Amino acid sequence: MDSAGFDPERVRADFPLLSQEVNGHPLVYLDAGATSQKPQQVLDAEIDFLLRTNAAVHRGAHTLAAEATELFEDARRTVAGFVGADEETLVWTHGATEGLNLVAYAIGNATAGRGGAASAGLALRPGDEIVVTEAEHHANLIPWQELAARTGAVLRHIPVHDDGTLDLDAAAHLVGERTRVLAFPHVSNVLGIVNPVAELAELAHGVGALAVLDACQSAPHLPLDLPALDVDLAVFSGHKMLGPYGIGGLYGRREVLEALPPFLTGGSMITTVTLDEAEYLAPPLRFEAGTQPVSQAIGLAAAVRYLDALGMPAVHAHERELERRLRDGLRQVDGVRLLGDAEADRVALVAFDLDGVHAHDVGQVLDAQGVAVRVGHHCAQPLHRRFGLTASVRASASVHTTAADVDAFLDAVAGVRSYFRVHA
Structure with a gap:
């Protein structure tokens, strides 16, 4: 010991x-930074669901469907609590990459006029700025490159010092009145250094920008309270934190999620549909179109219970x-x-x-x-x-x-x- x-x-x-x-x-x-191994408790939880309760959630009225839905939403509460959040602020995704693309494309949809008045404040204009760091995983870089290309925004980056730490003096100069998004990693997947999240979030909020956090390399290793870190949006990936593949989370402050228009559309995320238009559910279900990753969510909940117990x-x-x-x-x-x-x-x-x-x-x-x-x-x-x-x-x-x-x-x-x- x-x-x-x-x-x-x-x-x-x-x-x-x-x-x-x-x-x-x-x-x-x-190689846990690429994908973590799974404890028996996680394997058992997912297999037990598939053996005993497998059914579509939020759809059927029969007993198995009701039990599956209860387990699915209990998993949401469990995982949200692990990162200090409320269940209404956790969106299931198929991984952190999808979560970051969801955010970038939703902002692009707001820029295109989708989402109405509630989303208008997220729209980008030509010359607006998106700031990332030199230490990004491609998943927190390429979606912003694409968003800049679609909207005319300018992509800028915070450099790193020779020792791998972020150049915070440069960050203070780069983040300015045209900055609309500041996206950065909690922990670099190459350097292993824990970045000063609260300081960067304060820098973003000082100019009215969104603070977007990549928490993939922190969620399995650090105590994590996303609301306390004061970020607006954050993503993490289940398979890096002892959980199954094909499941991740997008945390968002309630008012930010409510302002974001949907990215993927289809079944499960609507209230009313006619042949000409649709109305969408409130978050988090607004962002969960199609078949949900049910057994994976239950496996991820088992993983965070395991980590919590440790x-x-x-x-x-x-x-x-x-x-x-x-x-x-x-x-x-x-x-x-x-x-x-x-x-x-x-x-x-x-x-x-x-x-x-x-x-x-x-x-x-x-x-x-x-x-x-x-x-x-x-x-x-x-x-x-x-x-x-x-x-x-x-x-x-x-x-x-x-x-x-x-x-x-x-x-x-x-x-x-x-x-x-x-x-x-």
Whole structure:
């Protein structure tokens, strides 16, 4: 048991996949930043629903449909509570990417005059500005590029310092009277640094802009209270927080969701339809057209109950110890260059370049020893370009990661250059 009173060996036992060997070695899974493994409790919850209660929600009046609807909405309450929100402010999406596209396209629909007077305040005019950061995942960059192209808005970006922290002085100059949206990550998926969300939200609100948060890399690792952070909109992804694929959440302040016109349209999100027009439900159902991800939502609720039972402060403390072990160990390996090596609040995620060896070759050597990491640009090409790279190796831990996992990873990395006969 570590100093935070957290028992990772006990936690690890809840994850069936981690008991296997890969290439003749015990599996060391350090790719949680890409997708997390699922504890048995999550698998059981989703399977139990499919075995016992599977039915369409918000449609039928029969017993199974009523029970499925109750479980589905209970899942919404549970997940909303995990991020400090009310159930009416949580929209189910199929992932964070869809959530960000929903917001960007809904603002575009407002710009096109859809949504009436309530949406008019969200409309963009040519010359208005959307501000992002140099550290964005492509999912929080490309939707804004597209929105700027459709509306004539200007896309600007906040640079990062050499140590990976955001240039907040530059941000204060970039965010001005024409800024309508400020979108940024809570935690960079490459750098692992926790950004100053409240400060950035205050900067946005000072000029009347929306603050949009990508919380994909924070929701599984930090205590999270989105209303307290004072962001207007935020997204997170279920498969990165021990939950199923195909489910995510969009949190929005009530008045913002009410002002956004719908993005996807069809069944389940309407009140009245004629052959010529339709009226839409209030949020969150306004944004949930079509077949809902029911079993996935129930699985995600099980995942947040699991995290709640562990205690998110304890999870963060455990992972901070792993993060220090990762960075301290990598600093001892000849040829390693850490990306974003700032002394700041962080999650257990590190990316690095190994001199003389391509990231993909590093990943292959590690995989041969049963160590799973991510290699490539991690859907963050501009950030890699900022550091003069096309690819890096990323190790990202989770609740089940142990000190032994980290040490096995470090031992494997230490042998890579000699394997390729690369010397200083």
